[in-house]
Amino acid sequence: MKNGNILEVKNLKTYFKIKQGIVKAVDDVSFELKKGESIGLVGESGCGKTTTALSIIRLLSDNGYIESGKIIFDDVNLAAMTEDEILNYRWNDISMIFQGAMNALNPVMRVSDQIIEAIQLHESISREEARKRVTELFELVKINPNLMDSYPHEFSGGMRQRAIIAMALACNPALIIGDEPTTALDVMVQAQIIDLINDLRKKLKMSMIMITHDLSIITETCDKIAVMYAGKIAEIGNVDDIVFNYQHPYTEKLIKAFPNIYGERQMVESIPGTPPNLLNPPKGCRFADRCHKKIGEICDNVDPSLVSIDGSNHMVACHLKEGLRNV
Ligand SMILES: Nc1ncnc2c1ncn2[C@@H]1O[C@H](COP(=O)(O)OP(=O)(O)OP(=O)(O)O)[C@@H](O)[C@H]1O
Ligand SMILES: [Mg+2]
Known part of the structure; x- marks a missing residue:
């Protein structure tokens, strides 16, 4: 404006x-x-x-x-x-980090897959590219990208919230x-x-x-x-x-x-x-x-x-x- x-x-x-x-x-x-x-x-x-x-x-x-x-x-x-x-x-x-979102990650899905899915829902990019984006997002929110294929229960509360923030930032x-x-x-x-x-x-x-x-x-x-x-x-x-x-x-x-x-x-x-x-x-x-x-x-x-x-x-x-x- x-x-x-x-x-x-x-x-x-x-x-x-x-x-x-x-x-x-x-x-x-x-x-x-x-x-x-x-x-x-x-x-x-x-x-x-x-x-x-x-x-x-x-x-x-x-x-x-x-x-x-x-x-x-x-x-x-x-x-x-x-x-x-x-x-x-x-x-x-516009994206939103929802009230209580940290506990809303799907427990039976790897964190990386959840973010990749969110990205692919909004942008037509390959899985490969989306995975690369997740690596960058993890670096941005200061979680070791080697951990991106973990399940939510393997993360601490703080890490889960960082992952949620990464998801909110996924489409820039x-x-x-x-x-x-x-x-x-x-x-x-x-x-x-x-x-x-x-x-x-x-x-x-x-x-x-x-x-x-x-x-x-x-x-x-x-x-x-x-x-x-x-x-x-x-x-x-x-x-x-x-x-x-x-x-x-x-x-x-x-x-x-x-x-x-x-x-x-x-x-x-x-x-x-x-x-x-x-x-x-x-x-x-x-x-x-x-x-x-x-x-x-x-x-x-x-x-x-x-x-x-x-x-x-x-x-x-x-x-x-x-x-x-x-x-
Ligand atoms: N789906 C709904 N149906 C009916 N009333 C609702 C609904 N969602 C919220 N309200 C009512 O709207 C008002 C505002 O609720 P809102 O959730 O926006 O408050 P809030 O400031 O976010 O509160 P909190 O700090 O508890 O999260 C409240 O009176 C609430 O009961
Ligand atoms: Mg509220």
């Missing part, structure tokens, strides 16, 4: 139909990503992070659908594409989405995978969407953060804006729940209450009933829109926008 963006998500609404009604899982989400840039989506369980990602690569479950909005990738609207059209983009241009995508790519790993291995991701991003100049509960992972891997709450973006901005100059009371709670960011150990503050039911979300601010800085009726009755702070790309959806910090 002329403005340097690789992705523009515009007013995306993604809903799920269930017996009891319609779950508004993603409800008017917008963000942009420049070529080579990485954005982190953070927020409590059920706030719509995975649904946002699955909307982008159009892999929603059968009861899910994009109600409205646009997903512009490289000047085309992915949201309006047919199943057949999207196949040209999925994996070739411009955008990669990682959905909790380190969650199941122990802390040491987690740190190695984060290093690898940072390394790969620099080397391959990829754009990335990183989804996690863990803000400290985002600060290590991302340029920007979108804080999601109950299907909406509560606050978005550069990492420093969000970590050091947060404006939304929910962001504040989230930051304070991760003491590691400040490098000191302190009591982790949990956020009292639970997010609202997305079958029937409140008409005002969705955080209002848990908010420690609620002003009054306006919070219950009016859904705050996302507004820019001083004309910058730091935006917040809160009625308290002005002078909120340290109130």
Whole structure:
């Protein structure tokens, strides 16, 4: 795109139909990503992070659908594409490391064969060439290529996750989405995978969407953060804006729940209450009933829109926008 963006998500609404009604899982989400840039989506369980990602690569479950909005990738609207059209983009241009993917490798198939199969599904190249690609991919993710014919159970958790990353990189995508790519790993291995991701991003100049509960992972891997709450973006901005100059009371709670960011150990503050039911979300601010800085009726009755702070790309959806910090 002329403005340097690789992705523009515009007013995306993604809903799920269930017996009891319609779950508004993603409800008017917008963000942009420049070529080579990485954005982190953070927020409590059920706030719509995975649904946002699955909307982008159009892999929603059968009861899910994009109600409205646009997903512009490289000047085309992915949201309006047919199943057949999207196949040209999925994996070739945009790939995803799925939540829990590490345990989704086929246990009775050699790791090399699984990656070769994935490559051949998307590109018409010979088995020989695909095998050569797997060797290169293994080198890239720092697993000895001599081990590529192993079965998944012969790999450690960290190696399995590296293999999954190799698979996601197999068709050289411009955008990669990682959905909790380190969650199941122990802390040491987690740190190695984060290093690898940072390394790969620099080397391959990829754009990335990183989804996690863990803000400290985002600060290590991302340029920007979108804080999601109950299907909406509560606050978005550069990492420093969000970590050091947060404006939304929910962001504040989230930051304070991760003491590691400040490098000191302190009591982790949990956020009292639970997010609202997305079958029937409140008409005002969705955080209002848990908010420690609620002003009054306006919070219950009016859904705050996302507004820019001083004309910058730091935006917040809160009625308290002005002078909120340290109130
Ligand atoms: N297939 C589905 N059918 C019905 N509701 C769904 C479906 N998938 C997700 N949802 C609902 O959509 C909302 C958003 O879910 P989503 O999985 O996107 O959240 P998330 O932020 O990724 O959470 P987590 O951190 O737990 O992975 C939740 O209320 C969830 O229950
Ligand atoms: Mg998820």
